[in-house]
Amino acid sequence: METIDLKSIPGYSSKKSYSHFDYRVSFRDVEEKVLNPCFVEHHGFFPLISNTLCHVRYRYGVKTLKTRDIAYAAHLDHRIYQYYALLWGRLYNARADFVGINDVAVAYRNGLRHTNISAAADAIDMIRSLDDALVITGDFTHFFDNLNHSYLQCAVRGFFDGGSLPKDHYRVLRNILHYSCWPISDLAYINGLPWIELNSDDPATYGSEAKKIRLKATRELNKLPRVLSSDLFKALKSSSVVLPWKNEAGTPRGIPQGLATSGVLANMYMFETDTAINEHVSAAGGKYIRYCDDFIIVVPAKRLDMACSILRLAQQVPDVELQPEKTKIHRVKNGRVEQLSFEAFASGEIEVMDPEAHPKQLISFLGFDFDGSYVRIRQSTSGRFFNRFYRSAYSIGRLADNPDKHPSKMRVTALYENYSPKGSIPVGKHLASDRKRYGNYHSYVCRAQKAFPNDPIDKHVSKIYRKINKATKRT
Numbered sequence: 048m049e050t051i052d053l054k055s056i057p058g059y060s061s062k063k064s065y066s067h068f069d070y071r072v073s074f075r076d077v078e079e080k081v082l083n084p085c086f087v088e089h090h091g092f093f094p095l096i097s098n099t100l101c102h103v104r105y106r107y108g109v110k111t112l113k114t115r116d117i118a119y120a121a122h123l124d125h126r127i128y129q130y131y132a133l134l135w136g137r138l139y140n141a142r143a144d145f146v147g148i149n150d151v152a153v154a155y156r157n158g159l160r161h162t163n164i165s166a167a168a169d170a171i172d173m174i175r176s177l178d179d180a181l182v183i184t185g186d187f188t189h190f191f192d193n194l195n196h197s198y199l200q201c202a203v204r205g206f207f208d209g210g211s212l213p214k215d216h217y218r219v220l221r222n223i224l225h226y227s228c229w230p231i232s233d234l235a236y237i238n239g240l241p242w243i244e245l246n247s248d249d250p251a252t253y254g255s256e257a258k259k260i261r262l263k264a265t266r267e268l269n270k271l272p273r274v275l276s277s278d279l280f281k282a283l284k285s286s287s288v289v290l291p292w293k294n295e296a297g298t299p300r301g302i303p304q305g306l307a308t309s310g311v312l313a314n315m316y317m318f319e320t321d322t323a324i325n326e327h328v329s330a331a332g333g334k335y336i337r338y339c340d341d342f343i344i345v346v347p348a349k350r351l352d353m354a355c356s357i358l359r360l361a362q363q364v365p366d367v368e369l370q371p372e373k374t375k376i377h378r379v380k381n382g383r384v385e386q387l388s389f390e391a392f393a394s395g396e397i398e399v400m401d402p403e404a405h406p407k408q409l410i411s412f413l414g415f416d417f418d419g420s421y422v423r424i425r426q427s428t429s430g431r432f433f434n435r436f437y438r439s440a441y442s443i444g445r446l447a448d449n450p451d452k453h454p455s456k457m458r459v460t461a462l463y464e465n466y467s468p469k470g471s472i473p474v475g476k477h478l479a480s481d482r483k484r485y486g487n488y489h490s491y492v493c494r495a496q497k498a499f500p501n502d503p504i505d506k507h508v509s510k511i512y513r514k515i516n517k518a519t520k521r522t
Contacts, residue, residue: 051137053078056129066271067121068093068229068280074126081130084215093121094288095303096274097228098265099245101253104427112247116192116291118228118303128307131219133157136311138206142318147329151321154339155310163413164491166336168498170343171417173334174379174410179348180333181387182410183358185374187367190340191309194316195366196224196292196299202315223312226303227288231265234274237283240264300366313339320364327357343412348378348397355395377410384408384419415495422502424495429505432488436466440515467511468493 053059053074062071080086095118102113120128136157143149150169153161174180187193203220204210212220235242242264243257251257268274275283292301302309321337324344328335331353333346342361346354358376362369376387378397386408391398402408410417414425443458464470470487489508496504 051133053130056133063122063125064269065119066269066274067096067119068273068275069121069123070272072122072126074129077123077126080123081126084213087127087215088218090123090127090218092124092222094227094229094284095120095305096231096234097289097291097303098231101245101258103253112253114245114247115304117305118226119305125307127219128223131216132307132311134216135203135206135308135315139311139314139318142206146322148318148321148325151325151335152314152317152337154337155314162494163338164495164498166338167413167415167422170334170336170345170412171410171415171422171499173345174417177345177347178380180379181346181348181351181354182377182379183342183344183354183361183374184377184410184412185342185361185369187340187364188370190367191304191313192291192301193366193368194300194302194313198365199224199302199312199316202318203312205318206315219308223302223306223308224292224299225290226292227290228303229284229288231268233287234268235264237275237279238268238271240267298366310339317364320360324357324360327353327360331357338413341413343410348380351397352395355392358393375410377408379410379419382420384410384417422499422504424492424505429488429508432466436511436514439465462515467515 056074059074062073062076074081097116097118100115100117102115104111104113119125136155140149140156140158143152149159150161153159153166174182200220204212207213207216232242232244240263241260243252243260245257246252291303292299294300302312317337321335325335328344328346331346331350333344333350335344335357336342344354344357344361346357371389374389376389376392378385378387378399385402386400388398388400408418411425414428416423416425439462443462465487467487468489470489489511492505492508496502
């Protein structure tokens with residue numbers, strides 16, 4: 048196996064900006080400890096700090112709330128997770144290449160230069176290459192929260208010779224499975240900072256003011272060298288720490304989102320299923336791509352029986368269920384997309400659903416919509432961009448309307464940098480991974496347009512200069 052280039056690890060020489068139970072360290076600061084298996088084997092991990100992120104969406108005039116639980120590790124713990132994620136990722140890549148599924152799981156892969164854009168392009172190119180195609184798209188419900196611990200341990204052991212984990216690897220894995228969390232809300236209260244708990248039944252708790260309060264408290268916490276002193280940590284730990292992996296059913300489930308190891312462990316969990324599905328799809332002359340918990344399966348329509356078998360395989364992932372409302376079956380023929388009945392398809396029949404009840408006949412995957420002829424960026428994605436733009440432009444426009452006040456040159460420049468093609472130029476220094484940081488949404492549009500050269504990816508952005516000039520009262 049090739050020698051690991053530690054400087055390829057993100058933030059090798061830098062320190063994370065967030066505050067935790069220990070002091071900030073770079074990977075370089077603790078490299079000797081992290082690379083010492085004996086140290087890792089006996090290392091005591093701190094609890095994770097947990098938080099719930101929320102995003103308000105409007106669909107068909109209905110306001111919905113999407114939440115996501117994340118947890119982040121103490122600084123030394125994070126560096127350990129980074130290193131072992133790299134080791135496990137190399138083991139996964141070698142095995143995936145050996146069995147021929149290197150292009151199936153495209154998320155959380157070190158050394159594999161796949162993006163959501165390239166993955167979507169591969170899938171749509173396959174659809175276009177078939178005269179008559181069946182397309183299955185879907186994702187798994189609360190994927191990370193439902194991973195079975197016993198199954199995951201067996202899956203990870205399968206990547207090691209003899210099926211046995213070295214003691215240091217076992218220590219890291221066991222701590223991930225039996226993780227503990229300290230809610231950030233408690234830490235805010237302890238430090239005398241206001242906090243509004245998120246409640247999906249109370250709009251006031253996820254409104255703009257509540258978000259500002261939580262954001263301000265988080266920023267104040269991150270200014271501290273440590274979120275708690277050693278004495279306070281010891282005194283309050285037993286009453287504050289929670290164990291999310293324990294559940295009423297008694298079967299340990301779930302791993303935290305936000306750790307450097309979470310992605311590669313999810314890929315290991317899905318390895319056997321990915322292999323089985325890919326064998327069937329390849330035999331049918333199709334393509335299977337999975338990006339974390341989102342997947343797409345493309346097979347010729349004449350292989351209906353094989354497609355039904357493949358769907359059943361996707362439904363048999365241990366303790367992980369498909370989201371019924373997001374699992375869709377489509378047929379693409381003669382440049383048209385038709386949504387099929389899931390129930391009929393599961394029983395081996397093709398039944399086109401009423402187009403009046405389902406007017407938007409689109410295949411959606413990884414931020415792109417395909418109508419059978421053309422590919423576009425999802426409307427919700429471009430909608431979020433323009434919402435942010437209009438909010439920023441509105442504040443500048445109000446100043447321009449006031450004869451006593453004028454928008455500063457800095458604010459106008461920032462508007463162009465953030466929302467026009469000017470900000471899509473590569474900026475900043477090269478990162479350790481030899482990649483450049485790119486500016487804004489237009490950079491994403493340009494990369495997408497390159498992947499889909501003959502498609503109207505997002506025609507609305509062409510008028511952005513006119514919109515900016517109008518907002519800033521420029522002619």
